[in-house]
Amino acid sequence: MDIIVCVKKIPDPEIPPAKFKLDMESKRVIPPEGIPPVINPYDEQAVELALRLKDKYGGKITVLTIDNDADTSIVKHALAMGADEGIVLADKAFEGSDSFSTSHILSQAIQKVGNFDLVLCGRQAADWDEGLVGAIIAENLSLPLVTLAEAVDVVDGKLKVKRVTLDGYQIFAVPTPAVATVSNEVGQPRLPSGWGIISASRKQIPIWKAGDLDADPSQIGAKAVRRRLVKLFIPVREKKCEIIEGETTAEASVKLAERLRKAGVI
Amino acid sequence: MSDKKEVLICGEVKGEKITTITKELMTTGRKLCIDLNQPLSLLLIGQNIQEAANEAILLGADKVYTAEGASWVESFPEHYVSIIADICNQTGPSIILFSQTDMGRDIAPRLAARLGAGVCLDCIELAIDPDTKSLLQTKPVYGGNAMAVWASTNNKPQVITMRPRTAAQAEPDTSRKGEIVPVALDVNNSMIKGKLLETLQEDVKGIRLEEAKVIITGGGGIGGKEGFQLIKELAQILGGAVGISRVPCDEGWMPAGHEIGQTGHMVSPDLYIAVGISGAPQHLAGCSGSKCIIAINKDPEAHIFKEADFGIVGYYREVLPVLIEKCRNLLA
Structure with missing residues (x-):
């Protein structure tokens, strides 16, 4: 099964909230000092799901990213995990793109890659938390879509996809090629192996520009956006926590129970 | 297309009744209207x-x-x-509202792409700019660290999903009148190649998280399955439900249906006890509406x-066994 996985580079979302900074004037997030950006963790889980399918059914995994600095680091990370090919889409014309433009660029690149059975995207990117790109790609390419996929199998030549819902799951059958967004219930992605890191570092990563993609100029970049960011701010929280103290943890625990009883909470 | 634009809510029904989350959406929609x-x-x-359609009119729907x-x-x-695309093409809504539910988050992006519309998921507030009449959409970003x-x-329609618990439920007014318009489904489904094979809704043991008055939630600090005992x-002693944060969910320590946070349930109980939870904004997104939050964590900087x-x-x-014993005595 040949799979294309779309991945995005984002500021490390695991930083403590105290380190999160933004500039309200320019409406931009300031990347935390000394902490390098990472592959979006949800996309890393999409790479993991692709690798599980490759382990079971064979085939080739191609990783796509848009990075206007032509940085190959997160593509190399996916290659080190076990993906086969990586392509970086980089062009000044892509700057300022919204989810629709991004999806258009990725859709064009997917068509240029050509042969594929499945396109996987993370459920959302942990920077802007939009959760849009996978679905828009499916619409652009007129392909069946399953969102929040936890597992994929092949049964009678069709994909059997398990979708996570709030209270359970659904199972869908879809013909290939198809698009799926990957749910976090996939679990921990594998770590790159030593050999994987070495072979990824030797791999050539092609850079594709707008002209390579037959992208529609009216659909990409800042001029194509369907909405405008008017404000970006850090919400103020006003809670004050009362720490229940005691000589021992046990004493504090007893006090907490009494306190809750007195407050009528229990 | 009708001559006057409207705000369209895509409602959800459970057991022939309008869901509480759709009732919240009606409050939001009414304000925009x-x-x-x-x-x-x-x-x-x-x-x-x-019956749900009649109920919707009392709750504030004109149509x-x-x-x-x-x-x-x-x-x-x-x-x-x-x-929904077919109905939108007939009625020409200005705003199409969903809740950020299994249905909303799945359908809204693809619907927007089909309609050439704008889209924003997981909004917590909507307003109309008094000067430009454009729709202002407030949405948590960066896992809730920031708001955009x-x-x-x-001038295209705007497709929105609203986070649950961001508005009060609309209250019925028996004097309200409205119109029920049956629509014939004349959709060409030959292009749709996928098929549903099975739906399983797990019986969450005990109380549903959304309805629980008390929730005890365990996080990564619990360290494994066994700590959830x-x-x-x-x-059980407090008559509450059990929640989990993302780490126990992804690690499979507890079933995923217990997850609270941005990628799980949104809850607002009277008492929320967070045990071994660091307090990532992604988790707090699901519980910050709780009336009283208790934190138990060994890291004072958490x-x-x-x-x-x-x-x-x-x-x-060290905390829970004593707390359990004391609560047992107090509530005996």
């Missing part, structure tokens, strides 16, 4: 939806479109995209203490 001077419409798809067809849990989602306010820039015991009303700095294995 007043500011835009447009009528409020509600779309219901499913079987036996007449209810009813489409007799398979319910959401019996459908391949793209059928719904086709149905977006303004629509085109203490959490369950405390939940972010959860900034969000809690009461806290104990200590290892849960």
